[in-house]
Structures are given as C-alpha cells and as structure tokens.
Amino acid sequence: MQLVINTRGAYLKKEKNCFLVKNEDKSMEISADKVDSILISTSATITTDAIEFAVENNIDIVFLDFNGNPFGRVWHSKLGSTTLIRRRQLEAERSTTGFNLARGWIVQKVENQLDFLKDLKKNRPDDDTLAPRIAKITGLKENLTGMKGSLDEKRGSIMGIEGMASLTYFDALSSIMPETWKFNGRSRDPARDAFNCLLNYGYGVLYSRVEKGCIIAGLDPYMGFLHTDNYNKKSFVFDLIEIFRIHIDRTVMNLFSKKQVHEGLFDKIPGGLYLNKEGKAVLISAVNESLDRNIDYNGRNVKVRNTIQMECHSIANGLIK
Secondary structure (H helix, E strand, O other), X not given: OEEEEOOOOEEEEXXXXXXXXXXXXXXXXXXXXXXXXXXXOXXXXXXXXXXXXXXXXXXXXXXXXXXXXXXXXXXXXXXXXXXXXXXXXXXXXXXHHHHHHHHHHHHHHHHHHHHHHHHHHHOOOOOOOHHHHHHHHHHHHXXXXXXXXXXXXXXXXXXXXXXXXXXXXXXXXXXXXXXXHOOOOOOOOOEOOHHHHHHHHHHHHHHHXXXXXXXXXXXXXXXXXXXXXXXXXXXXXXXXXXXXXXXXXXXXXXXXXXXXXXXXXXXXXXOEEEEOHHHHHHHHHHHHHHHOOEEXXXXXXXXXXXXXXXXXXXXXXXXXX
16 A cells, blocks of 8 residues: 655654554554555655664655655665666667667557547547547557657657647547536646646656656666656656556546546645645545556456556566566
C-alpha cells in the first residue's frame, strides 16, 4: 500500500516495528510489511527514526509539491542493480535499440488512448463526436508504427505525432464531459480546470512510482531517450511514464462519470485551481483502487501497480542481453 500523509500538522514516527501516524483527529499504527511507499503532500513532521526504518525496509519516501509534483525523495544509496545496465542504457540511446524502445513507448501510449476512446464510444453508440477523433488518432498511430530511422533523426517527428495524438485525445475527452466540466486542452502549474487539476496530481503520484521502478531495476532515471538531457531532469522517467498515464486518465474520467467530482474538492488560486485536502483524499483513494486492479500483462494476471516494476525489469534485462 501507499501511505499518504496529506493532513497539515501530521506526525510520522517509528513505533516498535510499525509506522505511527498522528494528526489532530486520530493516530494509526501501520506495519512496515504493508507499506511500499510513503507520500507526503503537505506540511508534516517525520522523525529520523521513521526515515531510517523506511530505508531499512526498502520503502521510499516521496515529497510532493503544491501541484502534486515530486520534488524530492528519500531512498537508500545503493544502486538498484549492476552498473552495466546504465552503461547499456547510455549506448542504447545511440542505437536501433533506443529508437525501437522510444517509438514503442509512444505507440503503446497512443494505443492505450485509442482503446479508452473506443470503450467510451461503446457506451455512447449514438454520439458522433468520438468517431472522427478516433479515426484521426488511428492514422497518426499508423504513421508512427511505420517510422524508421535513428533517434537523432526522428525524435522530433515522434514527439510531434505524440503531441498531435494527445491534443486530439484530450479534445475527445472534453467533448463528452458535462458542460460544467468541459476543458480546453492540457494546463499545468496551475491547472485551469478541475479535470487537469485531478490529472496533474494523479500523474505526480504515478511519476514517483515509475521513478522507483527505474531505481530498483538499475535504470538511470536521468538518461532519457525521447526527453533529452537537462539539468536535474529525470528524462527517462518522463519517457517511461507515457505508457502508464492511461491508468490515471481512466481513473479521473471515472470520477466524473460517477459524479464524485464537485467544486468542494478544489480551492481557487491565482490563474487556476488547487486540489485541496478533500480532493486529494478522493483522488488518491481512486488511484490506489485502480493500481490494485488486475490486468493482463504478457499473458499473466497482474496488478497494475506491479506492471510498472515488471516493465522496468524487462527493459533492463533487454539492455544487457
């Protein structure tokens, strides 16, 4: 489970062989065996004993900023695996292997978007708004699938197709939203609307899981293929998160379809909206439920959250074959 601390003034410490969480209303003991990560998303206190206890049990502690973006984490200082993986990762960026991986991630992302839109259309047989958008994204996917070359030559083309597909995809999602909740494209830091506010925070939670998966598998989070090097930018995490974003997309749309979203989940800030304590609780509960769902992964019935680590290990193993 993911232990989430999102109450201002909360206190986290070690108590015997458990984590003890205290806030104004209650206290709760949680066994380390049940925790795989700790998210701290607001002003809280954590003791050094709790930090050491988390490190000893391979539990990472992730700190999220105002918008849900991870700005720091506590993790043990050991490499996740052999340094050979990182060497091969660097070499792959210049080879066919890197091109095939990068193109494959975006193809999979676009396929995920198409599958979701087709699922939504099944429940709206008389709605003509989705069909033309599905057709457009299908054509973009075919262009991407047939692309050949090197990353240096085709990086811009891959990202351009991904951008056009995403623009069409989010336009499609907005088109079927109730009038109150329609939105105009993606917006970040701050989100201009409720949909993007929920989506951004959900992506932040997902981002921390993908980064952890990379570290455990021995992949370098900073050594990206599509997202190029930049100071302190975890480019490889940005690459790999693309194939998992769909789980957050589906979760957020499901909250709207079940009418669980209301204005009380958001606070207005200059230029946009902020997900408040109640909003974070609703979203994180829904995200954890989605991550605990079983899906088919390479012929196996696997929880969504476990596919992230399995995918990272698969990439790492493929690099050193």
